[in-house]
Amino acid sequence: MPIPYNRCKDVTVLSLTPHGPEGRENGLWLLELENPGLAKARPGQFAMLRPASWGFDPLWARPLSICRALPDRLVFNFLVAGRGTSALTRLTPGDKVTLWGPLGHGFAVEPGVRTLMLAGGIGIAPFVEYAAVHPTPGQLSLLFGHRPPLSCYPYEDLAQTVGAESFQDRSAEDIPRFVELLEKRMAEHAGALALACGPTPFLRSVKAAAEKYGVRCQISLENRMACGVGACLGCVAETPDGERVQTCTRGPVFWSNEITL
């Protein structure tokens, strides 16, 4: 019986739109691709995406969290961060994108356990799927820190399913206030579960707070990736005992005490 080697597919772009009325100027986009059969993606898993038009420059695919895996399409939310993601904004429906995934380990799903989702900016992406597929969504709450307006993110969908709270930081001075709020919510979840996705400084605060308040906590790392399959060793995270492990295959979601930041 032939083994199906079908994990890398050329899929078609269904749509690409700025997210919300202010998405374009803030560089936040919603991308929908044909689903090549990733129905079983678990929230927190990601895919590597490489438009066929890239030639050799940009060279690497870019990792994006699977925001929704629906039977007829895959939904991604992304932020323009540099050359690759800005090249993604030039896709048009019908274009081909090489995609492989779902990759890595997703977030722990613990039915019946109070779970605090902590999202920084575009780090909200994996939580959309998380909330959508969680068996006991009543146990979920979300704390969302962001800079561009809420309408740039898939926040409203989430707020309809789970207890959601958002905090817009407009300047550097707001950050300590956000960290305070984060600590408060952590304290309320002592012994429970917290899941975080966002920029590294944000993850550092999360990790520290989780340790302080005894919250079991998972964090999703956004390390630079070339291959996404564990081969290049370019994406490694360091464990407390100095081992270097691939974020793409051993993560991107780690227990916060498994790695140093």
Next chain:
Amino acid sequence: MPIPYNRCKDVTVLSLTPHGPEGRENGLWLLELENPGLAKARPGQFAMLRPASWGFDPLWARPLSICRALPDRLVFNFLVAGRGTSALTRLTPGDKVTLWGPLGHGFAVEPGVRTLMLAGGIGIAPFVEYAAVHPTPGQLSLLFGHRPPLSCYPYEDLAQTVGAESFQDRSAEDIPRFVELLEKRMAEHAGALALACGPTPFLRSVKAAAEKYGVRCQISLENRMACGVGACLGCVAETPDGERVQTCTRGPVFWSNEITL
């Protein structure tokens, strides 16, 4: 008084369409760009075109003959020959193209002199403008050798203005018959003017026939070009006394006895 340094411009794509019903499968396209003010382009001159989306790969701009320079637009006809020209077919209206020109020397215009235009394939492009701006078009005739159907080329427009004759070569055996026809027309133009544009083997036949029948003859070379402005020395043609001269600035149109082929 400031000198206007305006020869290199970012212009907008107005339209891109396959030429005729069979243009797409034969790789023949019609490209219209905003005219940044090249009204005074002379037939046989060319422009260098580089879409903004190319990044560094392809690296160089591509030279295309100016097929029509109209007040509101520039018209190019091109054949997909490789990576660069096939990348051109991905342009869409509104895209930006960096363009510099008009470049090089055009064809001689000799009012009242019987002039034979010899075009091989997409080499027909410069003759559209030539016939359109010639003061005594009654003196012009065209011999056009081609492989894809006539509808893939701007031939009909020409045939309405000048005495035009076409020859489709469908196989290698047809070529000697075409060369025969070419010689016949050359013989009829002894002492008059002939102008040729097309692939190098075609130009070789033209040059030989012109010398044989004593026709003053100009040929337009399609050497590979990197800069188009005479700086890289990558496009040189060789003169009979061994000098190497830039095709982009000293040509692309040369008197057939000025260069060796």
Next chain:
Amino acid sequence: MDLRVTLAGLSLKNPVMTASGTFGYGQEFTPYGDLRTLGGIVVKGLSLKPRAGNPMPRVAETPSGMLNAIGLQNCGVEIFLKDKLPFLPWRETPILANLYACDPDEFAELASVLAAEEGVAGLEVNISCPNVKEGGVLFGQDPAQAARVTEAVKKRAGNKPVIVKLSPNVADIVGIAKAVEAAGADIISLINTLTGMAVDVRTRKPRLANVVGGLSGPAIKPVALRCVWQVSRAVSVPVIGMGGIASAMDVLEFILAGAHAVQVGTANFLRPDFSFRLVEQLPTVAREMGVTDLESFRGSLKTA
């Protein structure tokens, strides 16, 4: 079309192998293709002891290329033989070990351990490594030292072919090639990465924690082709070409320049099924290019 090629006793079903450090230990790619279809698999560079490699960041994208300073992170030869090799289809596809050490004795020890394994079809020696005993000059940059490493490995390699992998960071790659050939190399592979660097103006920091790293990918293909052409004309052992291969046409280019076989490196990152697809496409592209037989095509470049 018959794509088989034999070099120094190594029989490949086709000339396309995967390059060390770009294909993990093989297993990472099993969801994307059938390892048995590949001409050969060169595994990630192995050292006697496990190595943690360099700190992050370790990779950076460059125009049509990339820099890496992984620092030879690997599980060590012992774990490789115990946990990784048994998984690989070594009865059907030659598995080549890539050896990394910092002095000739260590190289020799590594060679003897690996050569004893039935599953290891050959040894590829990475001489782009610093000679710790002689002040860190790279073995690969000095003909005499390159020869010493080659000899040391060859002595302990039993009947397994020894492939010496050359660095392009030299003035005269032919000199190095001749030295390792004379020292007993059965095959020469080339090129390893070019030394490069990238910086981030915003942070004022190098883009690699190690500051310098190795440049690979399509950007270096012209340098690689030149090295293959120069070396394959100068030595009589077979040459394995690599550096920027990213299409079936590229494979043919390297063979035309004189390579017996090739390795695909960075392109495996462009899409994980890259090498599998390339092997599938090769016969068609070869046919289109009028190549009917690799043997007569090899090195047939017409230079005036």
Next chain:
Amino acid sequence: MDLRVTLAGLSLKNPVMTASGTFGYGQEFTPYGDLRTLGGIVVKGLSLKPRAGNPMPRVAETPSGMLNAIGLQNCGVEIFLKDKLPFLPWRETPILANLYACDPDEFAELASVLAAEEGVAGLEVNISCPNVKEGGVLFGQDPAQAARVTEAVKKRAGNKPVIVKLSPNVADIVGIAKAVEAAGADIISLINTLTGMAVDVRTRKPRLANVVGGLSGPAIKPVALRCVWQVSRAVSVPVIGMGGIASAMDVLEFILAGAHAVQVGTANFLRPDFSFRLVEQLPTVAREMGVTDLESFRGSLKTA
């Protein structure tokens, strides 16, 4: 922002020059910008006698780069001084001559002719050329020979600064740099092209009539940056960096790595107004990157 920079007595209004062989004799670019806005212009390599250069084809496109084997076609020093130099705005923008010869005596003769000209601000010596007397080894690949050429030129250069332009096709560029510094080079510029090759499978021919050629463009930027960083830390003369510069950010990268000034080469082919636009954009990009003063920014790369 003050972009002026002075190196070895050469005063530039900004650090951006155009590289030899990529900007013709300057005149070619006058429809596209004001030559006087450039930091300096290095003209096409000059030899004592005119040279016809290599046969066609001479250039080939490669991923994010290009190969050239122009073969130093040039009008010769005499015609340059008579017909080309007078046209250039040498009172306002330093014009640098690039010298090409095949033995030290010829270099010296060329230097004395050029140094005597008021319009020539400095001499850039291309040592990536074969030593005809010593079997065609490149001067630039051997420290002793590189030093000999440097001395020969320096002796005849009067008070004009001598820039020695290094080849990256060496194992140890720092060794060459130190040798030419000791021999009297006032400035070091780098890098010249990497030796590469391209082939056409369809025709079975090399894409350059000369078979091998020089690789330039964004593809080589990582190699160039590495060379600039290594050399600028090892010598005390100023360094002019080049290799793949294709944006104002790239200029800052080279300065961050240690360059006093830069040259733009292949990018001039991307669009003929490239260098002019780059000079215009530089102050803005520098400001955005928090660079307020080139002097303190230069070489400020933070390595752990």
